[in-house]
Amino acid sequence: MTKQSQTAEILPEITVVSTMYRSRPFLERFLAECLQALSDIKCDHFEILLVNDGSPDDSLAYALERRADISQLAIIDLSRNFGHHYAIQxxxxxxxxELVFLIDCDLEVSPLILAEFRHKLRESGCDVVFGYQEARKGGRFEQLSGGLFWKGFNLLSEIKIPENIVTERIMSRRYVEALLQMGDRNLFLGGMMSWTGFQQLGLPVFKKQRAGGSTYTLTRRIGLMVNAVSSFSVQPLVWLFNSGIIITLLSFSFAFYLIFRKLFFDDALLGFTSLMIVMTLSLGILTTATGVVGIYLGKVFTQVQNRPTYIVRDIYR
Structure with a gap:
């Protein structure tokens, strides 16, 4: 075996993983800060891995240009936009x-924080150090909706997730391999990362407001909430069953009450208004129940299809 081939087989000490979607305005500074962060911790063997999640701008073209002066830069080009969590996967x-540092490239959290993450990982001997916000960024609506998301998820799910976690985290190789064994087709990485276990510690980070508009619209946030809860909890189905039992008991009680009034007072007390209220309530409950069951059936359908969660068009290494 030649010396050159031996050198080529040296695996990186750290891989910095990030995804690209409308990321061109951030890439130059992001790559510069990644290199600075790796230099600060004196890491010579590393790779920076960017996943192009079907970005409609020239993020991919710019990243390919930078490979001329950053030999450790690798790019995974997906065949289309699959979504943030699938691109991370x-x-x-x-x-x-041997270590994987996951970070968004929008500079809301600077790559220079890598030194703090690695220091805490080595000091504690844990497998994961994840970032979290002590105070959520953004306006009142963003803070309120984000807080309700995590509280709602933890209320409905058997898996409890630390509130206000962010994408940024550093992970050991054995943890990453365990995470990838899960085989979920409906990805909610926050829940999957907690479910995987191992010793995990939090590190408070300051997250700046992203320059430009966020790619997470209100519709996408609601969709993420529905996906998160239905992927990690059957509580909505349990609550639906319990609600059905309660409504049935109340219906029987009301029926017996009407029969009692009819037999003893010759008064059924059932007018048009009461009838319409009961019919409207019943229709709403049935529609909601059908929708909840449909969401879970959709999850099953997606899982048993066994399609790949993403398709790679090209790999540049």
Whole structure:
């Protein structure tokens, strides 16, 4: 075996994983801060892995240009936009480092925080150090909706997740491999990362407001909430069953009450208004129940299809 081939087989100590979607305005500074952060911790063997999640701008073209002066830069080009969590999964599956540092490239959290993450990981001997916000960024609506998301999820799910977690985290190789074994087709990485276990510690981070508009619209946030709860909890089905039992008991009680009034007072007390209220309530409950069951059936359908969660068009290494 030649010396050159031996050198080529040296695996990186750290892989920095990030995804690209409308990311061109941030990439130059992001890559510069990544290199600075890796230099600060004196890491010579590393790779920076960018996953192009079907970005409609020239993020991919710029990243390919930078490979000329950053030999450790690798790019996974997906065939289309699959979504943030699926792009992260692609990055984790192609990362080769003994440690994997996951971070968004929008500079809301600077890559320079890598030194703090690695220091806490080494000091504690844990497998994961995840970032969280002590105070959520953004306006009142963003803070309120974010807080309600995590409280609602933890209320409905058997898996409890620390509130206000962010994408940024550093993970050991054995943890990443365990995470990738889960095989979920309906991804909610926050829940999956907690479910995987191992020793995990939090690190408070300051998250700045993203320059430009966020790609997470209100509709996407609601969709994420529905996906998160239905992927990690059957509580909505349990509550639906319990509600059905309670409504049935109340209906029987009301029926017996009407019979009693009819027999003893010759008064059924059932007018048009009461009838319409009961019919409207019943229709609403049935529609909601059908929708909840449909969501879970959709999850089952997606899982048993066994399609890949993403498709890679090209790999540049």
């Amino acid at each position: 692609a990055g984790l599956q192609h990362a080769r480092g």
